[in-house]
Amino acid sequence: MQISIAPKSSGIVYRVACQNVGCSHTFDLSITAKRAGILASTMACPRCRRHGGILKPAGRLGDKVFSAKLVFKLTGVVPTLDEEGDLLTDIN
Ligand SMILES: [Zn+2]
Numbered sequence: 534m535q536i537s538i539a540p541k542s543s544g545i546v547y548r549v550a551c552q553n554v555g556c557s558h559t560f561d562l563s564i565t566a567k568r569a570g571i572l573a574s575t576m577a578c579p580r581c582r583r584h585g586g587i588l589k590p591a592g593r594l595g596d597k598v599f600s601a602k603l604v605f606k607l608t609g610v611v612p613t614l615d616e617e618g619d620l621l622t623d624i625n
Pocket residue numbers: 551552553556557558578579580581582583
């Protein structure tokens with residue numbers, strides 16, 4: 534008689550590579566049907582703790598193992614100091 538509890542065959546694993554500059558941390562993320570929603574939401578990198586990461590599937594590595602990238606959207610914080618400096622230079 535065999536009793537199977539939480540078979541490991543359920544779900545898949547994403548091998549996620551953080552794309553945050555200076556981090557590049559790689560970690561395994563288990564995705565089961567119950568956690569599938571995480572693919573549609575944002576998450577934080579467990580190493581650099583940067584929030585707002587989005588999983589982008591990047592191909593298949595093996596049986597139930599997939600590669601993915603944790604990418605971060607630009608949040609609109611664009612350095613404009615150079616442009617402002619140029620403007621000031623023009624005014625002077
Ligand atoms: Zn990271």
